[in-house]
Amino acid sequence: xxxxxxxxxxxxxxxxxxxxxxxxxxxxxxAFGASAALADPVAIASPAAADRTAASSYDPQxxxxxxxxxxxxxxxxxxxxxxxxAWLATALGRAxxxxxVSDAVxxxxxxxxxxxxxALGRQGPPAxxxxxxxxxxxxxxxxxxxxxxxxEAIAVWRARxxxxxxxxxxxxLLLASSGAASAAxxxxxxxxxxxxxxxxxxxxxxxxxxxxxxxxxxxxLERDERIGAARVAALDKVLTQQEIALARLDAxxxxxxxxDADAWRSVRLRLQSDRLxxxxxxxxxxxxxxxxxxxxxxxxxxPPYALGAAARAFAQERRSVDAVPLFEAAVAGSGPALAxxxxxxxxxxxxxxxxxxxxEADALLTRIEGATPATLRLAPEAGLPNGEYxxxxxMRAMLLLYGDRxxxxxxxxxxxxxxxxxxxxxxxxxxxxxxxRDRPEAALARYEALAADHPxxxxxxxxxxxxxxxxGEFREARRRAESLEADAPDTAQVRDLGRKRxxxxxxxxxxxxxxxxxxAAIANHEWRLASRLSSGLIDDQWRVFxxxxxxxxxxxxxxxxxxxxxxxxxxxxxxxxxEGALQHSNTGPYRTSAAxxxxxxxxxxxxxxxxFDGDSKDLPWKARIAGIGARETxxxxxxxxxxxRRFELQWQRLDFSDGNLRxxxxxxxxxxxxxxxxxxxxxxxxxxxxxxxxxxVAYFSPPRDASxxxxxxxxxxxxxxxxxQFFQAIEIGGGSYRQAGFGxxxxxxxxxEHRWNLGPKLTLRYGLGISGHPYDGxxxxxxxxxxxxxxxxx
Numbered sequence: 112x113x114x115x116x117x118x119x120x121x122x123x124x125x126x127x128x129x130x131x132x133x134x135x136x137x138x139x140x141x142a143f144g145a146s147a148a149l150a151d152p153v154a155i156a157s158p159a160a161a162d163r164t165a166a167s168s169y170d171p172q173x174x175x176x177x178x179x180x181x182x183x184x185x186x187x188x189x190x191x192x193x194x195x196x197a198w199l200a201t202a203l204g205r206a207x208x209x210x211x212v213s214d215a216v217x218x219x220x221x222x223x224x225x226x227x228x229x230a231l232g233r234q235g236p237p238a239x240x241x242x243x244x245x246x247x248x249x250x251x252x253x254x255x256x257x258x259x260x261x262x263e264a265i266a267v268w269r270a271r272x273x274x275x276x277x278x279x280x281x282x283x284l285l286l287a288s289s290g291a292a293s294a295a296x297x298x299x300x301x302x303x304x305x306x307x308x309x310x311x312x313x314x315x316x317x318x319x320x321x322x323x324x325x326x327x328x329x330x331x332l333e334r335d336e337r338i339g340a341a342r343v344a345a346l347d348k349v350l351t352q353q354e355i356a357l358a359r360l361d362a363x364x365x366x367x368x369x370x371d372a373d374a375w376r377s378v379r380l381r382l383q384s385d386r387l388x389x390x391x392x393x394x395x396x397x398x399x400x401x402x403x404x405x406x407x408x409x410x411x412x413x414p415p416y417a418l419g420a421a422a423r424a425f426a427q428e429r430r431s432v433d434a435v436p437l438f439e440a441a442v443a444g445s446g447p448a449l450a451x452x453x454x455x456x457x458x459x460x461x462x463x464x465x466x467x468x469x470x471e472a473d474a475l476l477t478r479i480e481g482a483t484p485a486t487l488r489l490a491p492e493a494g495l496p497n498g499e500y501x502x503x504x505x506m507r508a509m510l511l512l513y514g515d516r517x518x519x520x521x522x523x524x525x526x527x528x529x530x531x532x533x534x535x536x537x538x539x540x541x542x543x544x545x546x547x548r549d550r551p552e553a554a555l556a557r558y559e560a561l562a563a564d565h566p567x568x569x570x571x572x573x574x575x576x577x578x579x580x581x582x583g584e585f586r587e588a589r590r591r592a593e594s595l596e597a598d599a600p601d602t603a604q605v606r607d608l609g610r611k612r613x614x615x616x617x618x619x620x621x622x623x624x625x626x627x628x629x630x631a632a633i634a635n636h637e638w639r640l641a642s643r644l645s646s647g648l649i650d651d652q653w654r655v656f657x658x659x660x661x662x663x664x665x666x667x668x669x670x671x672x673x674x675x676x677x678x679x680x681x682x683x684x685x686x687x688x689x690e691g692a693l694q695h696s697n698t699g700p701y702r703t704s705a706a707x708x709x710x711x712x713x714x715x716x717x718x719x720x721x722x723f724d725g726d727s728k729d730l731p732w733k734a735r736i737a738g739i740g741a742r743e744t745x746x747x748x749x750x751x752x753x754x755x756r757r758f759e760l761q762w763q764r765l766d767f768s769d770g771n772l773r774x775x776x777x778x779x780x781x782x783x784x785x786x787x788x789x790x791x792x793x794x795x796x797x798x799x800x801x802x803x804x805x806x807x808v809a810y811f812s813p814p815r816d817a818s819x820x821x822x823x824x825x826x827x828x829x830x831x832x833x834x835x836q837f838f839q840a841i842e843i844g845g846g847s848y849r850q851a852g853f854g855x856x857x858x859x860x861x862x863x864e865h866r867w868n869l870g871p872k873l874t875l876r877y878g879l880g881i882s883g884h885p886y887d888g889x890x891x892x893x894x895x896x897x898x899x900x901x902x903x904x905x
Contacts, residue, residue, distance in 0.1 A: 168201065169198040169201060169203060169207060169211075171207075174198075174210065174211070174214075177191060177194055177195075178191075178214065181218065188218055188219070188221070188222035188224075189222075191218055192215055192218055192219055192222075192224070192227065195211050195214060195215040195218070196215065198211050199211055199212065199215070199234075208239075209239055209240065209241060210241065212231055212232075212234060212235050212239070212240060212244070213235075213240045213241040213243065213244035214244075215228075215231045216228045216231045216232050216235070216240065216244045216247055216248050216251070217243060217244050217247045219231060219247075219251070220247030220248070220250055220251045221247065225250070225251040225254040225255050226251075226255055228247060228248060228251035229248070229251045229252050229255045229257055229260055232244075232248040232251065232252070232260060232264065233260060235248075236263070237260070237263045237264045237266075237267045238263075238267050240267075242268070242271055242272060245264050245265075245267055245268040245271075246268065248260070248264040249261055249264040249265050249268065252264055292318065292321035292322040292324065292325040293322040293325055293326055295318055295321070295322065296315075296318040296319050296321070296322035297322075299314070299315060299318050300315070303315065312363040312367065313363075313367065313371055313374055313375060313378070316356070316359065316360045316363060316375075316378050317378050319356050319359070320356065320378055320381050320382045320385065323349060323352055323353055323356060323382070323385060324381070324385050326345075326348075326349050326352070327346075327349050327385055327388065327389050327392070329345065330345035330346045330348070330349050330389075330392075331346070331392050333345045334346055334392070334601075338567065338598035338599060339597065339598055342598070342599060342601070343393060343394070343601050346389060346392060346393045347393070349389055350386070350389050350390070350393065353382060353385065353386045353389065356382055357379070357382060357383070357386075360375070360378060360379055360382065361379075363375075364379070380406075380411055380412075380413070380414075381414070383402065383406060383411070383417075384413055384414055384416065384417035384420075385417075386402065387399055387402050387403060387406075387413075387417050387420050387421060387424075388416060388417060388420040390402065390420075390424070391420045391421075391423050391424050391427075393601055394600070394601030394602060394603070394606070396423070396424035396425075396427040396428050396603070397424075397428065399420065399421065399424035400421070400424050400425060400428065403417075403421040403424070414444070415440075415441040415442075415444035415445040415449075415455070416441070418437050418438075418440050418441040418444065419437070419438065419441040419454075419455045419458065421437050422434040422435075422437035422438040422441060422455075422458060422459075422462070423458055425437065426458060426461070426462055426465070427603040427606075429832075429833040429834065429835075430833075431461075431462045431465035431466050431832065431833050432466050432832055434458070434462045435459070435462045435463065435466055435468070438455060438458050438459035438462055439459065441455050441459075442455055442456065442459060450499070451479045451482040451483045451499055451503065452479070452483065452499035452502045452503065456475065456479055457506060459475060460472045460475050460476055460479075460506065460510065461513075463475065464510065464513050464514065464788075465831065465832070465833045466831060466832060466833075467788075467789075467828065467830065467831035467832075469514055469788040469789065472510060473510070476503070476506060476507055476510060479503050479506070480503050480507070483499045483500045483503045484500060501527075501530075501531065501534075504523070504527060505527060505534075505536055505537055505540065507523065508520050508523040508524050508527060508537075508540055509540055511523060512524075512540065512543060512544055512547065514787070514788035515786045515787065515788055515791065516786060516787065516788075517544060517547050517548050517753075517754060517755075517786070518548075518753070518755070518786075520540075520544050521541070521544040521545075521548060524537060524540045524541040524544050525541065527540075527541075528541050533564060535561065535564070535565040535568045535570070535571050536570070538557065538560070538561045538564070538565075538571070539558075539561060539568075539570055539571045539574050541557055542554050542557035542558045542561065542571075542574055542575075542578060543574060545557055545578075546574075546577065546578055546581055547754060548753045548754050549715075549751055549753060549754040550715040550753070551578065551581040551582040551712075551715065552582065552712075552714055552715045553715055554578040554581065554582075555578050555579065555582050555584075557578075558571065558574055558575035558578045559575070561574075561575070562575055567598075569595070569598075569599050569602055569604055569605070570604055572591065572595050573595065573604045573605060573607075573608045575591060576588050576591050576592045576595065576608055576612065577608065577611065579591065580611070580612065580615050580616075582685065582686075583683050583684060583685050583686065583687075583688070583712075584684075584685055585616060585648055585651040585652060585683070585684075586651035586652065586684075588612065589612075589616075589651055592608060592609070592612055595608070596609065610870075610871055611871045611872075613903065614870070614871035614872040614873070614903040615871075615872060615903075616647055616648045616651075617647045617648075617903050617904065617905075618644070618645060618646050618647045618903070618904040619643075619644075619645045619872075619901070619902065619903055619904060620642070620643070620644055620645075620900070620901075620902055620904055621642065621643045621645075621900070621901045621902075622640070622641070622642050622898070622899065622900040622901075623639075623640070623641045623642075623897075623898075623899050624638070624639070624640045624641075624897065624898045624899075625638065625639055625895060625896070625897040625898075626638035626639075626895065626896050626897075627893050627894065627895035627896075628893070628894050628895075629891060629892050629893040629894055630884065630886075630891045630892070630893035631666075631667060631891060632811045632886035632887065632889070632891060633666075633731060633732060633733075633811065633886075633893075634664040634665065634666045634732045634733075635664075635665045635666055635667065636664065636665040637662070637663065637664035637665070637732060638662065638663055638664075639660065639661070639662035640660070640661045640662070641658070641659070641660045641661075641728070642658070642659050642660075643656055643657070643658045643659075644656065644657045644658075645681070652682055652683060652684050653680065653681070653682055654680070654681040654682075654683075655678070655679075655680055655681075656678070656679050656680075656681060656690075656692075657676070657677070657678050657679075658675075658676065658677045658678075658679065658692065658694070659674070659675065659676045659677075660673070660674070660675045660676075660728060661673070661674050662674075664732035664735075664736075666732055666733050666736060668733050668736055668737070668809060669736050670736070671698075671732055671735050671736040672697070672698070673696065673697065673698060673699075673735060674696060674697045675694055675695065675696035675697070675726060676694065676695060676696075677692040677693060677694025677695070677706065678692060678693060678694075679691055679692025679693070679694075679706070680692075686711055686712040686713070687709075687710070687711055687712075688708075688709070688710040688711075689707070689708070689709050689710075690706075690707055690708050691705065691706070691707040692705065692706045692707070693705055694706060694725070694726065696726055698735070698738075699726060699735060699738065699739075699740040699768075700738070700739070700740040700768045701725055701726040701740040701742065701768070702726075704724075704725025704726040704742075705723075705725045706722075706723060706724045706725055706726075707722070707723050708720065708721065708722040708723070709721045715751065716750060716751060716752070717748070717749070717750060717751070718747075718748075718749040718751060719746075719747070719748055719749075720745075720746070720747040720749075721745070721746050721747075722743070722744070722745040722746075722747075723742075723743070723744050723745075724742070724743040725742055726740060726741075726742075727740075727741045727742060727743035727765060728743075729741075729743060729763075729765065730765070731810040731811060732810075733809050733810040733811070734767065734769075734808070734809065734810040736809075737809040737810070739767055739768050739769045739808075739809075739810075740767070740768045741765045741766060741767045741768065742765075742766045743763065743764070743765055743766075744763070744764045744766070745761065745762065745763045745764070746761070746762045747759060747760070747761045747762075748760045748761075754783070755782065755783035755786065755793075756781070756782050756783070757780075757781045758778075758779070758780050758781075759778070759779045759781075760776075760777070760778050761775075761776070761777045761778075761779075762774070762775070762776050763775045763776075763777075767808075769805070769808060770804070770805065771803060771804050771805040771808055771812060772803070772804040772805075773801060773802065773803045773804070773812065774801060774802050775799060775800070775801035775802075776799060776800055776801070777797065777798070777799035778797070778798050778799065779795060779796065779797045779798075780795070780796045780797075781793060781794070781795045782794050782795075782796075788828065789827060789828045790825070790826070790827055790828070791824075791825070791826045792823070792824070792825050792826075793823075793824050794821060794822065794823050794824070795821070795822045795824070795844075796819075796820075796821050796822075797818075797819070797820050797821075797822070797846075798817075798818065798819040798820075799817065799818055800815070800816065800817040800818075801813075801815070801816055801817075802814065802815050803815075811886055811887070813850045813851055813852075813853075813887075814851045814852070815850075815851040816848065816849060816850045816851065817848075817849050818846060818847065818848040818849070818858060819846045819847055820844050820845065820846030820847075820858050820860075821844065821845060821846060822842055822843070822844035822860070823842070823843050823844070824840060824841070824842045825840065825841055825842075826838050826839070826840040826866075827839050827840070834868070834870055834871065835867075835868060835869050835870065836866075836867070836868040837865070837866070837867055837868075838865070838866040838867075838868075839863075839864070839865060839866075840863070840864050840865075840866065840878075841861070841862070841863050841864075842860070842861070842862040842863075842864075842880075843860070843861055844858070844859060844860040844861075845857070845858065845859045845860075846858040846859075848884060848885055850885070850886075850887070850888070853885070853887055853888035854888065856885030856888070856890060857883065857885075857890075858882075858883065858884055858885075859882065859883045860880060860881070860882035860883070861880060861881050861882070862878060862879070862880035862881075863878050863879060863880070864876055864877065864878030864897075865877055865878060871903070872901065872902070872903050873901070873902045873903060874899070874900070874901045874902075875898075875899070875900050876897075876898070876899040876900075877896075877897065877898040877899070878896070878897060879894070879895065879896045879897075880894070880895050880896075880897075881893070881894050881895070882895075
């Protein structure tokens with residue numbers, strides 16, 4: 112078609128253009144256009160004659176004239192196709208029909224009308240076409256994704272021309288597009304070794320990329336079915352092969368035709384995108400992030416699945432603020448074809464939660480639920496349940512759980528586990544709900560049942576270890592954690608579990624500091640710093656700790672300094688906790704003393720505690736300045752309904768060295784009334800009474816007193832980034848205090864605080880407060896500041 116003004120919209124590949132050199136000129140003309148013909152044009156009629164020919168009935172001479180006009184670009188491809196279709200509508204002999212259909216397929220394919228070429232080829236059928244039409248038909252079928260027609264055309268082609276390189280290449284492409292990319296690449300490599308030049312370097316790199324993408328999918332499936340080192344062997348092999356493929360591609364691209372530069376870049380980008388996904392699946396999120404940032408620096412536009420993989424890597428590295436825009440871009444790039452239950456949607460919802468964007472997470476889940484019917488729309492039987500709808504319900508329950516709406520989440524999980532008792536994710540969610548509701552025994556029972564039904568489920572096993580840690584079963588937790596780390600060290604869940612377990616069982620530092628002024632009955636000015644340094648667990652049950660208390664006070668009776676240090680041993684196993692310490696202070700009658708405590712968890716509902724301190728920290732400053740000491744004994748009984756409701760009864764006895772004796776009894780009820788992702792409101796109602804044996808002493812010691820106070824606490828979440836959070840809280844309390852001989856007076860307090868959660872078991876709290884309290888009938892006001900730090904040590 113020399114002399115045409117423009118090339119076809121989608122020209123044939125170079126390998127088909129090369130193949131025409133072995134075909135007759137008329138075949139080159141019909142199949143590939145004049146640019147591929149090797150002979151001079153055949154003499155043709157004038158345009159007018161061609162037009163008259165188009166209006167006549169079929170005969171071979173008119174057919175030749177039509178082709179001549181088409182070759183000379185005197186008629187466009189659509190007009191030539193129109194005439195060929197008109198002839199097909201008439202009564203043609205077998206040979207004539209074979210030629211007309213073959214020419215129509217070749218012209219339509221050369222003009223980029225692949226759907227038209229495929230439709231004509233089906234009329235053929237392929238077995239009735241001339242050899243020169245089989246290549247264009249195979250190409251048209253591939254472009255229209257008609258695997259059946261593509262396979263029929265290639266089968267006929269290879270049967271007629273078994274040595275054809277073009278047919279072999281099309282067969283390889285068919286294998287790749289039919290889900291056998293690995294086999295296609297292996298056959299292509301074998302053919303290239305046997306007959307160099309059969310495949311171009313670009314075609315080989317394309318097939319290799321497709322093969323490795325398929326092997327990556329297989330490796331992920333194999334990983335999920337295995338445990339131990341064999342779990343990631345296939346993924347490691349894919350990563351190695353990807354490195355080899357990239358080196359091969361880069362070497363070949365250096366010597367490639369500049370016209371193919373875009374095609375080479377496209378293959379390389381797909382290969383790098385697959386490698387990004389492979390690194391995430393292998394459990395190497397840091398490497399995946401480095402690759403993503405390198406690709407972004409190059410200005411590469413990644414496909415949606417690669418964006419989703421990069422987002423997962425950022426989320427696993429606790430950088431959800433960077434993951435959110437990538438998840439959003441992956442969703443936008445996938446378009447309406449993205450299934451409602453796709454993991455990209457789930458990752459985006461959890462990333463919204465981890466960055467404090469709760470409303471957007473809820474809106475996204477509402478959209479997913481709206482697009483997910485309870486029953487399948489297209490199913491062999493009406494009313495079949497939709498598995499994606501079940502997954503959406505489970506996701507809703509998890510969002511409620513992570514949004515501090517534990518009671519609602521527990522109710523939903525109870526419903527889900529009732530409908531699907533063998534669903535591992537639902538059972539694990541129900542166990543997590545029990546943990547967050549402060550019910551360690553119920554959580555353990557859930558996870559033990561889950562372990563029996565799903566012994567190899569990674570998420571269930573990780574949850575079980577955390578439940579064991581909550582319950583104080585450190586030895587069993589360690590055993591199961593080590594087994595899990597050996598079986599699946601590559602998973603994000605196992606890495607997160609390792610961080611949490613180290614925070615719970617490793618060494619710790621706890622600091623409590625406070626300072627106050629006012630309240631002259633106690634001290635005009637005072638400050639105190641208490642610290643505790645604990646070792647990591649020894650033999651899964653023992654800890655060695657060192658405690659120190661430093662304090663100073665200015666009172667109307669003088670100034671006092673107090674320092675006490677002590678070393679002790681703690682033992683914890685299951686429901687029991689016991690501690691004992693020897694301590695020494697710088698002043699007072701009980702300079703060398705002992706302290707101890709025993710805690711027992713009698714199930715999820717009841718907690719008991721007994722304490723003894725041979726040199727009480729609660730001794731009034733005026734007593735300490737006067738050289739008086741006190742031994743303290745305490746008992747406590749707690750009724751724990753859930754994380755939102757707790758009742759506690761405490762008894763305390765201070766036995767002073769001057770013969771005074773003070774007994775106190777306190778009751779408290781804490782209730783959380785409102786719990787949302789951003790705001791919590793709770794109250795604490797406290798009432799107490801005490802009696803003192805002596806009143807003629809240097810310190811405040813009423814014969815009888817009683818108090819009742821209601822405190823309201825409001826807490827706001829201001830910032831969240833993964834497991835790091837910042838809260839503000841304000842407490843306002845009011846009540847009444849009655850002292851024998853002085854009547855009743857008001858109690859009140861206001862307290863403002865900041866709280867930072869900076870990782871597993873790392874908390875920083877600080878704030879200030881002001882309060883009013885009557886002592887001996889005199890209303891006194893006290894101002895205070897405080898700081899608390901609790902952190903794991905490396």
